[in-house]
Amino acid sequence: MRLQSLQYAEHEGTPQEWVLEELSVGPRNLIVGKNASGKTRILHVINGFARSLSGLQPLGTSGNSIFQLLNDGKTYRYLLNFKNSQVISEKLLINEKVYLDRGEGGVGKIWAEQIDGGKDVAFQTPTSELAAVARRDTIQHSFLEPLYSWASSVRHYHFGSTLGKDQITLFQPGGPKVDE
Secondary structure, three states: OEEEEEEEEEOOOOOOOEEEEEEEOOOOOOOOOOOOOOHHHHHHHHHHHHHHHOOOOOOOOEEEEEEEEEEOOEEEEEEEEEEOOEEEEEEEEEOOEEEEEEOHHHEEEEEEOOOOOOEEEEEEOOOOOOHHHHOOEOOOEHHHHHHHHHHHHOOOOOOOOOOOOOOOOOOOOOOOOOOO
16 A cells, blocks of 8 residues: 555644645655745654554644555545544545545444445444544454555654754853853
8 A cells, every 4th residue: 555645734724724735646755845845744744644543643633634545456535634633524435435434423334344245334433533443343344454554554764863952051140150
């Protein structure tokens, strides 16, 4: 599985709003731009999404996203909207067929492969959790496994140095004098 594209917005309607209208991603990518143009933020968005989808970290505070991934010729579109660290809506489509659809109060429907030859079943997951994580089941919902595997394999390596961010200097009045 590999990421094909993403759209993302956070803190919509506030002074902190940040929007990535659409980013297409190929097998290999080079992100280039001026300082403070969003290069690192894009990497943080992808990494945060992957860590949330793998169950390693809770949701951030606010976001509205569409992630499109490709797996064995199938297109996965994962739509997620959350605010105040609570899921507002979550939807997974595979080749445009809805496999997971969840809305207000964490109530939704998910495709269950082994029940009556496959059918949608109702569920409710706490709004603080992703249903794609909480409902992961290799028997009933095996379609979630490729997402989990991809998310678990994402690595974000920070390059560069801390540039003194790991040190602090305190200046106190009446403190020791430094020879000049």
